[in-house]
Amino acid sequence: MGPRLASFSELWLFKAAATGEMHIHLADICSKYGGSNSAGLVRVGPNELISSDPDVGRHMSATKVKRRKGQWYASMxxxxxxxxxxxxLDPVKHDKLRACMSQAFLMKENPHLSLKIDGSIASFVNLIQRKYLSTSENARPIDLGLVSQYFSLDVITAIAFGAPLGYLDNDQDLFGYVKTTDAILPFVTLCSSSPSLGWFMSQAWVTNLVGPSPQDKTGQGVLMALAQKYVGERYGSDSDDKQDMVSLFLRNGMSRRQVESEILAQMSSMFCTSFAGSDTTSTAVRSIFLFIISNPRVYALLQAEIDDRIRNKRISSPITDDEARDMPYLQACIQEGLRIWPPFTGMMFKQVNPGGEVIKGTFVPGGTAVDANFEYKGHCGWGMQRGPEFGNDVEVFRPERWIEANQDQRKIMDRTVDIVFGSGRWAxxxxxxxxxxxNKVFVELLRRFDMSVVDPSKPWDSKNYTVFVQNKMWVRITERKSFG
Ligand code: HEM
Known part of the structure; x- marks a missing residue:
């Protein structure tokens, strides 16, 4: 059940990662070989299996079993x-850490989170108005791929450090962060796609030798230095009345080194870096924008919904999260966008229990007492979002499928799309x-501006390295006359 090469070597994984289209290769083999067993399991390496069945993904992440993560994660x-x-990797240590951190991510308990998102959206709008409004006399295209990344970077630095670093205000890749991380992502993905190479790269002496350092003048190292400086200052201060993630982590008793490491990892998880492999938020913003503005029917329906809400004074400016949740077509566009282009396609291997276990009716043997010999079960994120629960036209961006579905069907579809965020213990x-x-960014931009892709024959450059590296998404933006 799987490509022959994968049964005795990691070369299959390595080759797939090198193409920059690993997500497609994984989905293809799941559809080719997955029918051979009830769990849709397919071999991708000597000890590694993946599946595009959402039930199997949820099974491997369930909280009730104290399962270890696979070595794949160590490279993060x-x-x-x-x-x-x-x-x-250790579930007990993980759970302890998660308990200290989770409070800082709750929207209702931390109203400053919403304000920080609003602040960055205002900077996004302001940047477009200052530099990127085209007229019939003046063409001023914007690389929406790059600027979406500036947006995610500003939101996360605002959340982590209390104020945004100012990517949008400066309209600049500060510290060459985006350029550097885009350049190293293919290399890191190659390493993490091979469990043995991933293990080698996670050794402290190797990370010290080739990894980023706070002494660096560009890239990840600069943010490392900033995180150290910022957390250091907060540790030294007697009173801590700041409203940010660092404050909450410190109040929950996390050590200084742990907070520095987490702040950096959160950044990695969100913006195109090599570690948690991410760019996830910016990919969601870019791809949903692209699919909306290049589908005239969808674009017109969404703008009509926005205009209707404005006319009937049912949304504020900026829109609140609750108001946006009450816009069915907007929600359908977001769900469909996350489905058709899941922003994170990492295999997220979890270990099968040492004694082996039955996964959705298929017995999977465990390994010996040595970690590296356990069977790993991973995740085919791209294939999972193309299952039969979505109908026969899964390669088409059609938000209407979410409106047409009955309550039970919608519940199943929502659960599957939710897996783009992982599930259970590691959600x-x-x-x-x-x-x-x-919920906010599409409404705030589309109520003010009209957008079109400059070159529909080549809307963007997009490569997959567990997360997507996407740029050159040239868009023409004009002011909407009817903005209210
Ligand atoms: C569209 C954007 C995002 C997607 C698709 C996404 C997806 C994921 C996935 C798939 C996992 C791993 C699940 C697993 O290991 O089984 C994860 C974990 C995590 N994400 Fe995100 N993420 C996104 C954005 C963010 C943002 C903005 C933050 C922080 C503000 C964040 C914080 C975390 C944290 C802390 C974890 C670790 C949870 C744990 O291991 O207990 N993510 N995310």
């Missing part, structure tokens, strides 16, 4: 000496924050 270590929540802590960003 940022600080060579301190594990962060992603790289911590994404930032999910509510991302949802709020998505």
């Amino acid at each position: 270590k940022v600080d060579p000496y301190v594990d962060n929540i992603f790289s911590q 994404c802590l930032g999910k509510a924050i991302v949802r709020a960003e998505l």
Whole structure:
């Protein structure tokens, strides 16, 4: 059940990762070989299986079993000496860390989170108005791929450090962060796609030798230095009345080194870096925008919904999260966008219990007492969002499928799309924050501006390295006459 090469070597994984289209290769083999057993399991390496069945994904992440993460996660270590929540393989230590951190991600309990998202959206709007409004006399295209990344970077630095670093205000890749991380992502993905190479790269002496350092002048290292400086200042201060993630982590008793490591890992998880492998939020913003503005029917219906809400004074400016949740077509566009282009396609291997276990009717043997010999069960994120519960036209962006579905069907579809954020013990802590960003950003931009893709024959450059590296998404923006 799987490509022959994968049964005795990691070369299959390595080759798939090198193409920059690993998500497609994984989905293809799941559809080719997955029918051979009830769990849709397909071999991708000597000890590694994946499946595109959402039930299997949920089974492997269930909280009731104290399962270890696979070695794949170890390559997400940022600080060579301190594990962060992603790289911590031990479920007991992970749970302890998660308990200290989770409060900082709750939207209702932390109203400042919403304000920080609003602040960055205002900077996004302001940047477009200052520099990127086209007229019939003046063409001023914007690389919406790059600017979406500036948006995610500003939101997360505002949440982590209390104020945004100012990517949008400066309209600049500060510290060459985006350029550097885009350049190293293919290399890191190659390493993490091979469990043995991933293990080698996670060793402290290797990370020290080739990993980023606070002494660096560009890239991840600069943010490492900033995180250290910021957390250091907060540790030294007697009174801490700041409203940010660092404050909450410190109040919950996390050590200084642990907070530094987490702050950096959260950044990694959100914006195109090599570790948790991410760019997730910016990919969600870009891809949903692209699918909306290049589908005239969808675009017109969404703008009509926005205009209707404005006319009937049912949304504020900026829109609140609750108001956006009450817009069915907007919600359908977001769900359909996350489905058709899941922003994170990492395999997220979890270990099968040592004694072996039955996964959705299929017995999977465990390994010996040595970690590296356990069977790993991973996740085919792209294939999972193309299952039969979505109908026969799964490659088409059609938000209407969410409106047409009856209550039971909609529940199944929502559960499957939710897996883009993981599930159970390791479910994404930032999910509510991302949802709020998505709920606001499309409404705030589309109520003010009209957008069109400059070159529909080549809308963007997009490569997959567990997360997507996407740029050159040139868009023409004009002011909407009817904005209210
Ligand atoms: C569209 C954007 C995002 C997607 C698709 C996404 C997806 C994921 C996935 C798939 C996981 C791993 C699940 C597993 O290991 O089984 C994860 C974990 C995590 N994410 Fe996100 N994420 C996004 C944005 C964010 C943001 C904005 C934050 C922070 C504000 C964040 C914080 C975290 C944290 C802390 C974890 C670790 C949870 C744990 O291991 O207990 N994520 N995310």
